[in-house]
Amino acid sequence: MSYDLIVIGSGPGGYVCAIKAAQLGLKVAVVEKRATYGGTCLNIGCIPSKALLHASEMFEEVGHLDALGIKVAKPKLDLPGMLAHKDATVKSNVDGVAYLFKKNKIDGHIGTGSIAAPGKVVVTKEDGSSETLETKAIVIATGSDSAPLPGVEIDEKRIVTSTGALELPKVPAKMIVVGAGVIGLELGSVWRRLGAEVVVVEFLDRILPGMDGEVAKQFQRMLEKQGFAFKLGTKVTGVDTSGKTLKATIEPAKGGAAETIEADVVLVAIGRRPFTGGLGLETVGVELDERKRVKVDGHYQTNVPGIYAIGDVIAGPMLAHKAEDEGVAVAEILAGQAGHVNYDAIPGVVYTGPEVATVGKTEEELKAAGIAYKVGKFPFSANGRARAMLATDGFVKILSDATTDRLLGAHIVGKGAGEMIHEAVVLMEFAGSAEDLARSTHAHPTMSESIKEAALAAWFKPIHM
Numbered sequence: 001m002s003y004d005l006i007v008i009g010s011g012p013g014g015y016v017c018a019i020k021a022a023q024l025g026l027k028v029a030v031v032e033k034r035a036t037y038g039g040t041c042l043n044i045g046c047i048p049s050k051a052l053l054h055a056s057e058m059f060e061e062v063g064h065l066d067a068l069g070i071k072v073a074k075p076k077l078d079l080p081g082m083l084a085h086k087d088a089t090v091k092s093n094v095d096g097v098a099y100l101f102k103k104n105k106i107d108g109h110i111g112t113g114s115i116a117a118p119g120k121v122v123v124t125k126e127d128g129s130s131e132t133l134e135t136k137a138i139v140i141a142t143g144s145d146s147a148p149l150p151g152v153e154i155d156e157k158r159i160v161t162s163t164g165a166l167e168l169p170k171v172p173a174k175m176i177v178v179g180a181g182v183i184g185l186e187l188g189s190v191w192r193r194l195g196a197e198v199v200v201v202e203f204l205d206r207i208l209p210g211m212d213g214e215v216a217k218q219f220q221r222m223l224e225k226q227g228f229a230f231k232l233g234t235k236v237t238g239v240d241t242s243g244k245t246l247k248a249t250i251e252p253a254k255g256g257a258a259e260t261i262e263a264d265v266v267l268v269a270i271g272r273r274p275f276t277g278g279l280g281l282e283t284v285g286v287e288l289d290e291r292k293r294v295k296v297d298g299h300y301q302t303n304v305p306g307i308y309a310i311g312d313v314i315a316g317p318m319l320a321h322k323a324e325d326e327g328v329a330v331a332e333i334l335a336g337q338a339g340h341v342n343y344d345a346i347p348g349v350v351y352t353g354p355e356v357a358t359v360g361k362t363e364e365e366l367k368a369a370g371i372a373y374k375v376g377k378f379p380f381s382a383n384g385r386a387r388a389m390l391a392t393d394g395f396v397k398i399l400s401d402a403t404t405d406r407l408l409g410a411h412i413v414g415k416g417a418g419e420m421i422h423e424a425v426v427l428m429e430f431a432g433s434a435e436d437l438a439r440s441t442h443a444h445p446t447m448s449e450s451i452k453e454a455a456l457a458a459w460f461k462p463i464h465m
């Protein structure tokens with residue numbers, strides 16, 4: 001069988017690329033080594049984590065309804081039921097991708113794909129049998145996996161990556177989360193809400209590296225109020241598994257006396273690394289960069305003509321929507337159109353309570369680039385809808401160019417921040433200004449009015465403060 005395009009990997013990068021290419025008239029196949037489509041995101045990432053985050057948030061909220069004048073009995077946790085909700089959510093999403101492949105006449109091949117030569121992909125099935133498929137173009141969309149922590153062996157039972165943390169059969173009494181990034185804080189939130197005592201150990205002296213520093217600092221305080229403990233500027237050097245409880249050795253990142261902390265579960269969430277194993281990249285001579293990511297040009301083509309790469313396996317933020325947009329762009333390029341991704345307007349969301357959402361530049365980045373900027377801030381405590389919902393934690397921060405007023409960044413900590421951020425994303429796509437945002441009518445009463453007020457604050461003055 002000969003194709004116009006073979007995509008290796010069916011995560012959000014790969015499956016979206018395949019669908020877009022098929023919509024544009026290309027004959028497409030996808031090779032996936034997992035039994036189900038959807039990649040990390042749908043099977044063991046975005047989707048199952050959000051199912052557990054939502055369910056655990058409801059569980060916690062039910063216990064705090066008194067303040068709204070609702071009396072309910074103390075909620076009881078049915079953990080198997082909650083995990084079943086997560087599994088059902090995953091199933092409906094991965095089945096959805098299989099349906100979309102069928103609908104778009106995309107051939108799915110379950111097996112490990114390797115590139116024998118440009119235009120030749122070998123698919124090896126679990127039983128060892130293999131077949132060679134021919135194609136005009138190949139897109140590598142093999143994603144990433146969890147980065148290991150030297151000296152700490154993962155067993156996915158007591159010492160887990162995010163994958164094991166999505167299916168703990170019992171709420172741990174105490175959990176150590178290694179790494180204060182998005183995944184660690186999200187999964188730490190799930191288990192804290194369900195009753196675990198959570199200690200986060202982070203090598204750097206701050207949480208959420210890469211995000212706006214003020215946002216991270218205020219958000220850390222909110223998490224501490226919820227019961228999170230943080231050990232920043234600290235590293236885990238080993239975990240003793242010999243006893244009934246785990247004993248993690250920690251020491252200051254800059255060096256100093258070591259101490260031991262105990263836990264039932266250690267979650268290692270120190271980042272993810274690109275996954276290129278078994279692809280045969282050495283055989284065809286596809287170059288990697290210094291961080292072992294596949295190197296591509298502005299059109300997502302590797303140094304080998306006809307071989308492209310997208311998503312977590314190339315440079316850039318490891319986010320599902322970044323992978324999806326690259327999938328669309330490369331499909332358009334292969335169909336002779338002008339595919340493009342605007343890396344200045346990719347939102348990032350932390351789905352905790354409250355949520356954190358961000359797009360564009362942080363204050364630290366603007367300072368480092370020497371760009372003169374204005375800051376507009378508005379707290380949810382001054383927003384009528386937030387007061388009505390008892391959701392006054394957090395604020396909106398708008399960063400605009402001091403000379404042109406162009407919106408350069410938006411950062412939100414607050415309930416529903418992940419949905420609210422998109423008006424800033426769209427505005428940035430259209431190179432809009434803080435004044436544009438401030439003059440756009442926002443329905444009252446909504447949380448989003450705080451974005452308008454923060455934009456007003458950046459451009460001139462807020463009304464409600």
Ligand SMILES: Cc1cc2nc3c(=O)[nH]c(=O)nc-3n(C[C@H](O)[C@H](O)[C@H](O)COP(=O)(O)OP(=O)(O)OC[C@H]3O[C@@H](n4cnc5c(N)ncnc54)[C@H](O)[C@@H]3O)c2cc1C
Nearest residue numbers: 009011013033039040041045046113143311312318319320
């Ligand atoms: C716990 C967790 C939560 C997350 N939450 C979010 C979130 O809320 N929002 C967000 O934007 N991002 C989130 N992410 C990140 C997101 O999952 C990734 O950015 C995204 O999945 C990357 O998509 P991708 O298509 O590049 O690769 P992947 O989704 O990793 O898919 C790659 C696929 O390729 C397959 N594969 C690999 N090698 C081969 C081969 N040789 N042959 C055949 N198949 C192969 C793999 O089996 C896999 O299915 C989360 C990640 C984790 C772990």
